[in-house]
Amino acid sequence: MWIAVLAASLGCYAEKLLGYLVPASVLESRAFRQISGLMPVALLAALVAVQTFAAGMALTLDARVAALGVAIVALMLRAPFLVVVLLAGITAAGLRMLGWAT
C-alpha cells in the first residue's frame, strides 16, 4: 500500500512540475488540451457510477442509489460540498438502520 501511495503521489507531483519544465508547445497541442480537459469528467463520472452501483464485480441497487439521489438534489440547490457528502452518508446510514435497504 505504501508503494502505491508514494507512486501515485510522486506521479501526480511530477505531472504538475512537467508543465513548468517542458516547452509550452509540447503540452499545448490541441489534442492534449482537449483530452486533459475531458479526462476528469470521464473518470469522475465513471467513479461515481461504480461507487454507486458496483459491489465487487456485481451490480446492485442499494441504499447508495437513494443517497446519490439526495446528493443530486443537494447539488442542484447549490449546497456546500460537506453538506452534500453528509446528507448522502446520513441517507444511506438511515436506510440501513431502518432495514429498508442494504
Next chain:
Amino acid sequence: MAQRDTEVFDVLLRYGDSVPPVATSQTPGSDRRRIQGKAISIGIATGAYALSFGAISVSTGLTVWQTQTLSLFMFTGASQFAFVGIVGAGGGLVAAVLTAWLLGARNAMYAVSLAPRLDLRGWRRLVGAQSTIDESTAMALAHPEPESTSRYAFWATAAWIYLLWNLGTLVGALGAAAIGDPNDLGLDAATAAALLALLWPRLVDRSMWATALAAAAVAVVLTPVLQPGLPVLAAALVAVAAARISGRRETR
C-alpha cells in the same frame, strides 16, 4: 487558454462560495484584501471536504499516515478521492495509481498556462508546482491584471488550501480511525457523493454531459466482466474519443 477551460475555472470559482465577482478599478491594496478573503473562504471550503477525504480514506483501510501522505504530497483532491475510492472498492493498486495519474494530467495543463505569468525559478518552481491545482489556477486566471496581483492570488489561494486541506485531512482521518464499520455509517455512499460533487461544477455544457454519461455507462457495463478498478480506467478512453469527436467538429 481555450474558452472552455476558462469557463470551467469560472464555475469552479463560483461554486461553493458566495463572494461576488471581482470588480475592476480598485486600488491594489483593497484588491489584495479581497483576494485574501476569497482565498480564505475557498480554503475553508476545501478544508471541509478534506474532513470527508480523511474519513473516507481511513475507512477504506489506509492508515492515518498514508492518508496524510496523500494530502501532503499528492495534493490534488480528485486524484486522492479516486485513489481511495478504487482501493475501497477492492480494485487493484495499479488501477488506483493509474487513475490518480490520469486525473492529475490536467494539472500539467494548468502549469503550462500559469508558467509565463508566474515566471518561477529554482526552488520556487518546486513549490509552485505543488501549488498548481484547480482553485489556485482559477484564482490566478480570474485576476489577470496586473501580473503581481495574479501571482498574489495564486500563492494566497494555494497557501490557505494547503494548510486547511492537510489540517482537515488529519482531523477527518483521526475521527474515522476512532469509529467502527464505515459502511454502517454510509461512508460508501458519502464517497460517491464526494466524487459527484467534484464532477458537478465541470458539467458546464452538452459535450461535458455527454462525456460523463458515456463514461458512466461504460464503467457500469464493464463492471461484471473486469476486475474492480479497470472499468474506470476503460472509461478514460471515452475522454479520448470525446476529444477526437469535438476536435473533428472544430475543424469542420
